[in-house]
Amino acid sequence: xxxxxxxxxxxxxxxxxxxxxxxxxxxxxxxxxxxxxxxxxxxxxxxxxxxxxxxxxxxxxxxxxxxxxxxxxxxxxxxxxxxxxxxxxxxxxxxxxxxxxxxxxxxxxxxxxxxxxxxxxxxxxxxxxxxxxxxxxxxxxxxxxxxxxxxxxxx
Numbered sequence: 001x002x003x004x005x006x007x008x009x010x011x012x013x014x015x016x017x018x019x020x021x022x023x024x025x026x027x028x029x030x031x032x033x034x035x036x037x038x039x040x041x042x043x044x045x046x047x048x049x050x051x052x053x054x055x056x057x058x059x060x061x062x063x064x065x066x067x068x069x070x071x072x073x074x075x076x077x078x079x080x081x082x083x084x085x086x087x088x089x090x091x092x093x094x095x096x097x098x099x100x101x102x103x104x105x106x107x108x109x110x111x112x113x114x115x116x117x118x119x120x121x122x123x124x125x126x127x128x129x130x131x132x133x134x135x136x137x138x139x140x141x142x143x144x145x146x147x148x149x150x151x152x153x154x155x
Contacts, residue, residue, distance in 0.1 A: 001029060005036035048096055049103040058102065063092055066112060073127035079120050087115045121147055 002009055008031055015028040025042040048061035067088050074084055091111050095103055109131045116124040125147060129140060 001040055003031035003034060003036055004038050005031060006034040008033035048092070049098070049100045051105050051108065052102050053105050061092075061095065061103075061108075063088060066091055066108070069127065069130075070112065070116065070123070073116060073123040073130075074120060077120050077123050079123060083119060087112075087119060090115060117147075 001011060003011060010032040011029045012032060013027050014030050014037070017026045018024070019026070023044060027040045027042065028037060029040060030037050050058045051061055052058055067084070070084050070087060091108065094111055095108065113124065113128050113131060116127050125144060128143060132143075
């Protein structure tokens with residue numbers, strides 16, 4: 001692992017810990033050249049489907065893209081990074097479990113929208129407004145009214 005401080009490849013592991021689920025290992029490392037300490041994470045590489053974009057292009061499934069989009073939607077909201085990462089984990093696991101070789105970007109977006117709906121109303125509306133590309137304010141208002149109606153009705 002390359003040191004972020006001096007780019008030296010020689011370092012030692014100081015501490016290793018597994019997360020609660022047992023699927024990620026966190027390692028604290030110390031550079032043998034400059035002494036900087038840094039953290040790395042190891043996770044099992046999964047075989048995820050290729051994503052088919054609306055224009056027909058295909059690209060690799062990107063957890064980071066989903067994570068970035070959800071983080072933006074949750075900015076200045078009372079949503080912890082742990083909740084965001086758990087949401088992305090669920091989305092990733094869902095598409096891995098399907099066992100498909102290719103999956104539509106639309107399906108990924110809809111899954112994220114559903115997960116955000118249960119997490120935070122404002123984050124949901126933010127993400128949906130970008131993802132669904134509302135054509136005008138009226139479409140946006142229809143979506144907002146639906147959210148408010150569903151949240152007011154006791155479950």
